[in-house]
Amino acid sequence: MSVLTIERKVLEKNDDVARINRGVFAANGLFVVNLVSSPGSGKTSVLEQTVGYFGSSLHVAVIEGDCHTDLDAQRIAKFNIPVVQIVTNGGCHLDAKLVNDALPAFDLSLADLLVIENVGNLVCPANYDLGEAMKVVIVSTTEGDDKPLKYPGMFHNSSVLIVNKMDLAPYVNSNPDVIKANALKINPALKIFETSCTTNQGIPEWCEWLRSQTKKYAV
Amino acid sequence: MHELSIAESIVDIVRQHVAPDRLCAVRSVGVKVGAYSGVVPDSLEFSYQAITSGTPLAQSMLALECIPFVVRCRQCSRESANADGIILCSACGSFDTIILSGRELQMKEIELEDMAPEHVHPEQP
Ligand SMILES: Nc1nc2c(ncn2[C@@H]2O[C@H](COP(=O)(O)OP(=O)(O)O)[C@@H](O)[C@H]2O)c(=O)[nH]1
Ligand SMILES: [Mg+2]
Ligand SMILES: [Zn+2]
Numbered sequence: 038m039s040v041l042t043i044e045r046k047v048l049e050k051n052d053d054v055a056r057i058n059r060g061v062f063a064a065n066g067l068f069v070v071n072l073v074s075s076p077g078s079g080k081t082s083v084l085e086q087t088v089g090y091f092g093s094s095l096h097v098a099v100i101e102g103d104c105h106t107d108l109d110a111q112r113i114a115k116f117n118i119p120v121v122q123i124v125t126n127g128g129c130h131l132d133a134k135l136v137n138d139a140l141p142a143f144d145l146s147l148a149d150l151l152v153i154e155n156v157g158n159l160v161c162p163a164n165y166d167l168g169e170a171m172k173v174v175i176v177s178t179t180e181g182d183d184k185p186l187k188y189p190g191m192f193h194n195s196s197v198l199i200v201n202k203m204d205l206a207p208y209v210n211s212n213p214d215v216i217k218a219n220a221l222k223i224n225p226a227l228k229i230f231e232t233s234c235t236t237n238q239g240i241p242e243w244c245e246w247l248r249s250q251t252k253k254y255a256v
Numbered sequence: 257m258h259e260l261s262i263a264e265s266i267v268d269i270v271r272q273h274v275a276p277d278r279l280c281a282v283r284s285v286g287v288k289v290g291a292y293s294g295v296v297p298d299s300l301e302f303s304y305q306a307i308t309s310g311t312p313l314a315q316s317m318l319a320l321e322c323i324p325f326v327v328r329c330r331q332c333s334r335e336s337a338n339a340d341g342i343i344l345c346s347a348c349g350s351f352d353t354i355i356l357s358g359r360e361l362q363m364k365e366i367e368l369e370d371m372a373p374e375h376v377h378p379e380q381p
Contacts, residue, residue: 038283038367038368038369038370039367039368040365040366040367040368041273041274041366041367041368042364043273043364043365043366044362044363045269045362045363046361046362047265047266047287047362048262050265050268051265128258129258132261160258160294161258163294164258164262164293164294164295164361165258186340186341186342189292189341189342190292190293190294190341191294193292193341193355193359221351222342222343222344222351223342223343224343225343225351225352
């Protein structure tokens with residue numbers, strides 16, 4: 038037997054393209070967020086609230102990732118902002134190449150913020166760097182307060198946690214403080230927002246924080 | 257099921273390191289998989305078998321080395337291996353730790369059967 042020693046990351050090809058994406062984003066002074074959660078936690082809803090909040094005061098562009106259909110892109114297109122749907126045809130995550138392929142559809146120099154809504158999945162997207170500045174993970178109060186402990190990988194990799202559906206917490210026996218404490222056990226550096234897309238709770242705080250981040254990345 | 261696309265990435269890397277006529281000599285492909293890499297070892301092995309069957313790599317198998325999740329405490333500098341992926345120091349209870357291992361998804365080695373003598377110098381009669 039002969040043995041070849043190979044010290045390479047398995048996903049280095051993805052990481053190479055992610056690096057290219059990151060360069061493009063930096064050149065355009067663009068702040069890029071990779072929005073991840075289980076299906077139905079409220080990624081598209083939070084995005085609708087966010088885009089609605091900013092109106093014309095911030096230029097937001099959106100990439101929607103879904104296994105099938107462009108329904109989420111249709112929801113965002115109602116706000117008259119640039120949006121591209123990536124359909125993964127069953128694929129459980131976006132990768133850097135899919136995002137790179139979508140970029141020519143935008144005039145990135147006109148945008149301040151690009152939000153990439155990943156495919157609903159708390160496992161696979163953790164492995165794939167898209168070139169984003171940070172991952173934002175959403176957990177809703179209806180999913181069980183121990184969710185962060187069950188999917189630590191995603192919480193390790195994210196910089197921001199949004200606890201969504203705060204309006205439903207009393208009805209589903211959820212204690213948002215427990216969700217937060219569990220998430221901080223995995224990643225004490227998480228910045229946390231508590232939101233509701235029905236009452237608008239927490240949306241202004243989240244949006245103003247986003248706005249402050251875009252200023253850091255602007256050229 | 258992103259294990260399928262991870263298996264494809266592994267096969268791509270093998271093909272970059274092994275000449276096409278030597279692919280059938282590959283016996284095992286060593287990969288380090290962290291306990292919190294987000295990869296399910298069984299399903300990665302299954303995906304690898306599925307995509308290599310009927311190809312020159314059909315005789316090869318994945319040799320996965322599972323790497324435990326280990327943190328080192330910045331307060332008491334002790335190490336804890338935490339099966340649950342929590343960054344807690346089990347010695348002093350601090351969360352002020354750094355992750356030493358458990359997130360890797362890394363190629364390690366490729367093991368090949370030695371060339372049969374008649375293949376060593378194919379240009380000679
Ligand atoms: N009550 C309540 N429902 C919400 C909230 N956010 C989202 N939803 C609902 O949850 C469902 C899934 O939301 P969606 O944004 O499509 O989730 P996604 O799959 O993560 O994009 C929809 O029926 C939303 O109306 C919230 O804050 N409160
Ligand atoms: Mg959605
Ligand atoms: Zn300690």
